[in-house]
Amino acid sequence: MGMIIREMCADDHDDIHETLTACGVFNEEEIRVALVMAAAADEYALFCAEIDRRVRGYVCIGRTPLTLSTWYLYWTCVHPQVQGTGVASALHGHLEQFIRAHGGERIVVETSSRAEYARAHRFYANAGYQPAGRIEHFFKQGDHCVILCKPLTQHLPSSST
């Protein structure tokens, strides 16, 4: 399986839409907002994983206003067909290198406490994200916001040398 991590472009819209839908954890409103943000390359940095000429995963990140070196990870999504094959790790390796190269020193992610996100939480824990907060009933009754943060060291990871 050949995989390329590259910047997203307008042509990727349909593949991103399919990936967000197939993923199964996002509702209609979330998919609508995610697609608007995926088209706003002037405001966010967007990277996707292309496998056999189809986009099968992507991430959306952005510098946090009024902070010196904090970035937010807004969206991360991998198509179920390729989950468990290292796509998320490759995307995250790329985004971390990008953030470091732009002087970023930490990544914050706000995720959901829902059971569907258990896989994502395991991924974040393994990737070095640490719990930073929890806002009860943030999304809706019983659906809490889990805030995670990964501090980044400024040297490049050894895998990229």
Added chain:
Amino acid sequence: MGMIIREMCADDHDDIHETLTACGVFNEEEIRVALVMAAAADEYALFCAEIDRRVRGYVCIGRTPLTLSTWYLYWTCVHPQVQGTGVASALHGHLEQFIRAHGGERIVVETSSRAEYARAHRFYANAGYQPAGRIEHFFKQGDHCVILCKPLTQHLPSSST
């Protein structure tokens, strides 16, 4: 001292600018962003305290996208000349009533751990905000993000009946 809590309007710009500057805790970039948001009445709800025909405090709040009933308090500022006279309490009473009336069930605020914010932290604690998270070095080295949340009951406070 007569005080009116009312919606903000474009004419209030200069008073808001003076209040943000006099307040002494915001840097230039923060004041710039706060003024842009204070002019975006289509995106945020903005209320100010008018005292003797001058605006001496204001709040900026907004519904949180992708949540059912969570609101963010983005900015709150009271001119030092009138701090300690109940301006912040009056503004907060008003915004809580507004949020409840719009189905809101909680208010989240992200503030700074810096010593200059000790007064604000006391105000939030007294007003019923509870700690929900802390992101180390979020704003800059040593300047952490303190996340607070106040759950709102749906009945109107007795003071307004």
